[in-house]
Amino acid sequence: MPDLKFENANALYIHLPFCTSKCPYCDFYSVKYSKQRVDLYWAALFMELEELTHKVNNHLLQTIYLGGGTPSLVAPFFIGELIKKIKNKFRVIPAAEITIEINPASITEEKIIALKRAGINRLSVGIQSFNDQHLNFLGRRSSSENNKKILTLVDQYFDSYSADLIFALPEQSLKEFEIDLEEMLKFNPPHISLYNLEIHENTPFYQRYNQGELKLPTEEVDAEMYELALKKLKTAGYQHYEISNFARRGYRARHNYIYWLYQPYLALGPGAAAFDGNCRSQNLSDLSLYLKYYNPQNLSFAEFLESEVSQPAGRFRQNKQNQEIKIRELNCLSKKEKMAEYSFLALRTAKGLFYHKFYCQFKVDFKSLYKEEIAELKENNLIEEGNERIYLTDRGKEVANKVFLKFLLD
Template sequence: MPNLNFSLANALYIHLPFCSSKCPYCDFYSVKYSKQRVDLYWFALFMELEELSQKVNNNLLQTIYIGGGTPSLIEPFYIRELIKKIKKNFKLIPTAEITVEVNPASINEDKIIGLKRAGVNRLSVGIQSFNDQHLDFLGRKSSSEKNKKILTLIDQYFGNYSADLIFALPEQSLNEFADDLETMLSFKPPHISLYNLEIHENTPFYKRYHSGELKLPSEELDAEMYELAVDNLKAADYQHYEISNFSQRGYRARHNYLYWLFEPYLALGPGAAAFDGSCRSQNIADLNQYLDHYNPQKRSFKELISDGAADNSNLFPPNIESKIRTLNCLEPKEKMAEYSFLALRTAQGLFYHKFYSQFKVGVKKVFKEEIEELKSKQLIKEGNERIYLTERGKELANEVFLKFLLD
């Protein structure tokens, strides 16, 4: 097994796999929430964090992203202790972005205040829709009114936050999506993410889609919705800096942007994947096995805190040889392809000199035929020593990316 080198990683992702119920479109690893499991998990998470920090403790973290699952189910106390532990074990830049995902159904004013006091400085809220019928279809436990109330509260306490919308739902009309968009823009969130509904394997929607029960909108309607969103968001002075992401000036998602720049990143928790620039190391997506490995004695985190022992690194055995990870290393051509399509997701596109600096070969030498074909289809443009997606290319982005991957 190759030795991974995370010395340049300055982003940390932490997976909290707990949900009250599973949304039928979601393929992220999750388990049923319970207070006892959270408490056992937190001890295990601290142990993995200790193990990681002993390997890469000189890293200067720029971003921390706490995702799930549904992190907002968890008491802010746990988030506070986690951030405190990270700050003790790692170095953070003074302006580090610390994001937590929240679900309107499991967040309230007290939790919002608690997260802010815990050291969180950015929230990502899964609104998804302001249409009650569509929210019900998506398995969301919130409502249009609840979504509006939560956005108002988040805006009151957080200057930096992002809100998600999902479009291209079965039987969703263009006017219904326009209403969602108009409502979202009335709150003027600093950052908006837009995702068309994708059907993933091992989800209830996948079974319904392949049985013919679930029918998605036509590609034409999907494209119309996307164009409508792009036009309206640009008119509202949002920067379209990545295919699915729009921000007011100065509010880009810094953590995700590091992914698109092909930067290395660290990760903790079951199912979480870290990347060192060449290889991905992924924890097993199984909470029970994760707990057996990192908390075999099933110790309580709250008891640890009450004993004042959470900062005692002797409790966390060093250099545990982890048997719960899988490793996937990219071949040189795979690495070039992934670097290229991630760069093309951004408004800046793929710069020739950056590709050459990374791989010591010209991008046109590696992907000449692909680039020419995509240009002929008017899916990408070339100029100023770079290639970038056209508006049509953004709508058909997956077709563009597959050209690089399937070579």
Template sequence: MPASTKTDPLTDDPRAPGFGIYVHWPFCQSKCPYCDFNSHVVASVDQARWAAALVRELEHMRELTGPRRVRSIFFGGGTPSLMEVATVEAVLARIHALWQVDEDVEVTLEANPTSVEAARFRGYASAGVNRLSLGVQSLDDRELKFLGRLHTADEALGAIALARNTFPRLSFDLIYARPGQTRDAWERELRAALAHAADHLSLYQLTIEPDTAFARLYEKGAFALPAEEDAAALYELTGDICADAGLAAYEVSNYAKPGAECRHNLVYWRYGDYAGVGPGAHGRIGAGRAHLATRTWRAPGQWIEAVEAGGHGLEASEEIAPPEQGDEMMLMGLRLEEGVSLARYAKLAGRALDETRIAGLVTDGLLLRDGERVRTTAKGRLVLNALLAQLLS
């Protein structure tokens, strides 16, 4: 493997981005109507073949990254809880062999309540998974049916209880701002969820993504989403209720008790490096003086054939120009409550942000400034895209 001086020394900086590894498992039992992720429904999967391919692509990524210290590993999808324990074991074993791995590395695996099995959960935990992320989405059976989910609310609660008894850390997702959802209905559902939560929740407003079943239904007028002001009110209510329960809004859609933030997602939001393997996985890798954006083939068949033929499934590996690096850092970092460093932006982008624009956004109540750091206000987070467009133009 090529020599590299790029390492991750221990640091006392709590905001250091770190280095993570993302593993994409593209298979699901069904395709949810709101989902635009790279997920596919298939009759069967050759798990041994897929484990071998993931391991082989990890080896290629090690050649690109050089020696790094792994802070987090994330199995996403798709539905990674459809992976056999042996597949997860093979991937984790190879990561430990290829890189230096933190003793307290965070290893997250996404799961759906319909694919929950106690024996498999114990197997994942034995393999090294220490954090589960459950795709619950709702605790209302009628709403689950609308969202295309295969589980019931009772099954979701059973999966949450099993996960809490198996893994040191647990998060689960809910989708709100659904058609016809009232403030009172969402408050009841969220408070019920908090009664079962551990230390982290991901709470997303329903959005209509292009080329999804919901997009087609929405265009036909089959349903309507809450008005913008109603959605904003639900967002503010969500933050208040979670704060009362001790879960701070550390990111636009993520709430956690102190110290329970998702370390892997913090790698993204703090604009750290990460290697992405599996179909459609993206990566950001520092390679010497260059900073690379990597992307693998989305189609599972195309990806695995490419890996078996050439050792990796990369469709593209492109150098990111300095101005784009700065913009990417700002796009990700302003999602965080902690905000971003203006000095780091200037170092990455090769230029400083316009002080007049920053001052204007502060005056408008959209940004807060503390020395060389800026962060969004609650008002700014509601119009984050417009804020970014003004700041970075």
């Protein structure tokens, strides 16, 4: 399989695919956490990192993001070693944003401090709700009280962090969501992400939804919740800089912004996807396969570190055995697909899509290409046009997926 060659990727995503149990709405790739699995995984991850360094021309990193799964289940020692290794292999800028996702159910004050010492400078906290009934229904193992305790600790130790809420939950009323928002605002987090509950195929919620067991709020209530959030967060001084994201000045998520700007990014771990500006390369979501490919000798992490001392460079070698394993899928996009994707992503941001940037990227005039679509969306008050750009109106943000469909080309 041809490999990607990264010219200008400045962001690195690392997938840590371990969870204590599976939340019934979640379609992220994860397996059950065990110490032994993490140990084997870390040796494999270092091997993939080694391999990655040979595919990258420009070793400058501005952001590193550790997502999951539940990265906070992993001992901070591993995180520290990983960051050290990345800094050894890449030029990580001094002001780099280094984020880890944490779950209030698997974090303690000691771990928060240890993560900071390990080099993490931003936390993304999966609060999801402050309502015990909803947390329980979502399969979250934290309580409202624990969520508040953890947010207090996070705020004490970290200047930069984000807190997530999910809305439009089964049986959730507008009032209940308003209480969630108000609870969140008491902490005044520098960054807030708000996600609409999505029912994904191959999840227990999908089955229950199809059997009529999940009573989701109506589209009207869903829209009212979103409008309420926009109003409350604006009044509280947050900039609504992306459909689902709100930040105080200076606290936008720099890593995610690289995705929205359609810039290339690197990725490590099973299920993780990298993008070189033309093609997306996705590691298969299969930890066993990943371990077989990168760590066929089943080295523990300590053994791996020892072996590195005796063979300091180029530990990872393709051999006959792993050449036969298909570890990732490559998906190269047509120009039309890229133009559509670029448009969706740019329109997610408050700044919207600038015509001249689109032209620089594709040598195509956006206004001529989408003349009819722009006119129709403007007429329906879903987008606005100004200063050589288009951007979503508040109504457009509510039905963003429908707007995005307009930019798909035959």
